[in-house]
Amino acid sequence: MARPPLILSLFILPALLFIACSGAPGPEEQVQVRAFDAFQAMAHIEALTALGHRPAGWPQEREAARYVHMALLRYGYEVIELNFSFSPRVTRWAWLSVSASGEAPMRVAAMASWEGDVEGELIFSSQATTDRPFFIALVDSSEVERLETEIGRLAALGALAVVIYDHRGLVPWHLLVRKVMIAGVALPWEDAQLLLARMAEGPISVRLTFPPPAERTSTTVLGRPKGDRCRLLIGAHYDSVPLSPGANDNASGVGVVLELARVLAGSKGICFAFFGAEEEGLYGSTRLAAWMAQRGEAPEAVVVLDMVGLGDALITAGDAFLARELSQTGALVGVELSPGDLPPGTDSDHSPFLKMGIPAVLLHRPDDLSYHTPGDRKEKVQPHLLQEVGEAVLAWAKSKRPLLAPMTPGR
Structure with missing residues (x-):
């Protein structure tokens, strides 16, 4: 004892x-x-x-x-x-950085058990089409009826990853243990607002870094x-x-x-x-x-x-x-x-x-x-x-x- x-x-x-x-x-x-x-x-x-x-x-x-x-x-x-x-499944962290910006990366919550790096243009999920594959989708979880269905749709369109937020200020932690076919992170509304402001200035690319979990x-x-x-x-x-x-x-x-x-x-x-x-x-x-x-x-x-x-x-x-x-x-x-x-x-x-x-x-x-x-x-x-x-x-x-x-x- x-x-x-x-x-x-x-x-x-x-x-x-x-x-x-x-x-x-x-x-x-x-x-x-x-x-x-x-x-x-x-x-x-x-x-x-x-x-x-x-x-x-x-x-x-x-x-x-x-x-x-x-x-x-x-x-x-x-x-x-x-x-x-x-081995942690929920309280895992990843890093989100805006490519070529020189800004410090954001620490965000990692979804499921993804490892490695993912990089691509960050677009709104509503803009996803088969004409622009290899993107990272920004998803407001409050705007979709079933998040798992939306992630599946985005994966079929060629999404490399999803970045999830909720404009009501919630953090969708209960979604992070769901098994999905692409990488994903969740972030608080305050951090999402920073990304939205950058996207309003013009197209941006982001890199998601998923370190291996430490026991x-x-x-x-x-x-x-x-x-x-x-x-x-x-x-x-x-x-x-x-x-x-x-x-x-x-x-x-x-x-x-x-x-x-x-x-x-x-x-x-x-x-x-x-x-x-x-x-x-x-x-x-x-x-x-x-x-x-x-x-x-x-x-x-x-x-x-x-x-x-x-x-x-x-x-x-x-x-x-x-x-x-x-x-x-x-x-x-x-x-x-x-x-x-x-x-x-x-x-x-x-x-x-x-x-x-x-x-x-x-x-x-x-x-x-x-x-x-x-x-x-x-x-x-x-x-x-x-x-x-x-x-x-x-x-x-x-x-x-x-x-x-x-x-x-x-x-």
Whole structure:
């Protein structure tokens, strides 16, 4: 187990001091289940977003792991860190330079796993014809119904690559892992405006440079009652996509899970997991699921929270029986959970457990248009929605009465 650092960043210390007064229970109150407090969950969200964006394998993600580690220690848990390496698919960068301009290249987000250099005239996608092949197309993703279809059309016309932006200010990170037949990059609206200004002056050519990906490391942090095993597992991922503070996706899930860890501290058999590198392909949850299976310690049920602080409907996706169980106990505290599905091409950290035959459910609010963008800020997270999901999961955990028995003294 990695030892937590003695010195934390200055912006983490205030949040830890805030939660210090609500640490692990004493022996005389080990079976007491406290009330869920959304404002303590918000304190965690504020601390995590203060780190800025938290791309997998970057220093900010590591700081987030340290923060979670220290909070779990404060609540009295045994903390285990599972490190792993991965080859990045989403948080990859490329370089875009205007040919013969002498200007410094822009750092942009690389699509899929393209490598090498591509150079050609930059034209608007609407100007693409078979009469001018070997071009690079500039695409406003907000102007096309299906981006994959548009990229296919451009490839058929001879496009070498696509440069994607969104004039509404969004960064289409969710599109970067799609497999396409040509090279592609995505860039923020601010950088797109610079290119548009250059194109207004006359024809330009651009070069896209895709360096090979360098392997990175990340961590899954597991908190479990000392001397006990995990029969229930509640978790959330703590990384974010680049350029996004990741308040709703997914500091909201982390904040709720940490607050549940405080509320349920001293309860037998309930563990809390915080997954790294979810945005890169569920690496952290896959690592934990495999580790638990190898040790013969697979949990009986897994509940994952992802994007729970903004939107209307709270949906359940995954194991149908466990989803009904959560809906029934949620209804007892006035929280409605509805069965639903994730958008095509997306997934979350419940899936690796499902693939191993472990009942797992994702709790998720799908109505957030600012996720994966710089607009995913803490000011948009709504505490009453955190309270709802926190009380729903707490009601489910409390329904597992045998798991909430006091731990044997001395264990």
